[in-house]
Amino acid sequence: MGKIRQYDGEGIRVTYDAERCIHAAECVHGLPDVFDPNRKPWIEAGAAPAEDLAAVIRRCPTGALAYERLDGGPEETQAPANELRVVQDGPVYATGDLILLDAEHTEIGRDTRVAFCRCGASENKPYCDGRHTETGFEDPGVIGTPTVRPPGDEDSTHLTVRLRADGPLVLEGRFTIVASDGGTAEGAAGALCRCGASKNKPFCDGTHREIDFEANDPTAV
Numbered sequence: 001m002g003k004i005r006q007y008d009g010e011g012i013r014v015t016y017d018a019e020r021c022i023h024a025a026e027c028v029h030g031l032p033d034v035f036d037p038n039r040k041p042w043i044e045a046g047a048a049p050a051e052d053l054a055a056v057i058r059r060c061p062t063g064a065l066a067y068e069r070l071d072g073g074p075e076e077t078q079a080p081a082n083e084l085r086v087v088q089d090g091p092v093y094a095t096g097d098l099i100l101l102d103a104e105h106t107e108i109g110r111d112t113r114v115a116f117c118r119c120g121a122s123e124n125k126p127y128c129d130g131r132h133t134e135t136g137f138e139d140p141g142v143i144g145t146p147t148v149r150p151p152g153d154e155d156s157t158h159l160t161v162r163l164r165a166d167g168p169l170v171l172e173g174r175f176t177i178v179a180s181d182g183g184t185a186e187g188a189a190g191a192l193c194r195c196g197a198s199k200n201k202p203f204c205d206g207t208h209r210e211i212d213f214e215a216n217d218p219t220a221v
């Protein structure tokens with residue numbers, strides 16, 4: 001995890017993790033007076049009411065931006081369902097109640113919004129750092145042959161995402177995958193490719209072993 005910067009406004013504290021920002025610019029378009037990449041500091045948290053800031057921050061798809069209310073206002077709650085939105089030539093945007101586990105099944109984070117690298121080139125895995133653009137990663141982002149276990153009678157609402165060592169993202173818990181063409185697949189367990197080489201994206205097909213994929217994932221401390 002990168003260095004997290006903090007900006008206090010009227011009744012709200014904004015945090016920003018630069019290493020997780022891929023300049024999707026939802027923030028800049030949403031509140032240009034607050035988020036101005038040409039200014040230093042680029043976040044002026046006092047330039048808008050806390051409620052407006054919170055609404056825009058919740059649209060940051062990577063989780064680079066987060067907030068804490070200092071005025072008793074509502075904190076961010078997770079989306080009612082776990083969703084994995086596959087971006088053409090880019091990452092997978094996950095939203096919901098997300099629990100990140102290392103390869104040993106130890107929790108290393110809990111989040112509501114995460115952009116997961118799927119090209120294999122990020123230097124901040126498992127997070128996307130925008131390198132898919134430099135490397136020319138190409139994938140239409142449609143659903144191949146689904147290799148997920150269909151939902152049953154699970155009653156947990158969270159989704160665990162385990163970083164298999166030098167392998168895929170292993171999903172456990174109810175989720176919906178939404179493809180770039182609007183196609184969907186529902187599941188309760190599955191494995192998403194993050195080496196960039198699967199022939200059945202977004203699912204893992206085992207190719208990571210053939211290419212000796214190295215993930216260099218974070219582990220619990």
Ligand code: SF4
Pocket residue numbers: 020021022023024025026027028059060061062063064065
């Ligand atoms: S919305 Fe999030 S990912 Fe996009 S530019 Fe702002 S902070 Fe970065």
Ligand code: FES
Pocket residue numbers: 167168169192193194195196197198199203204205206207208209
């Ligand atoms: S992680 Fe890419 S094929 Fe398994």
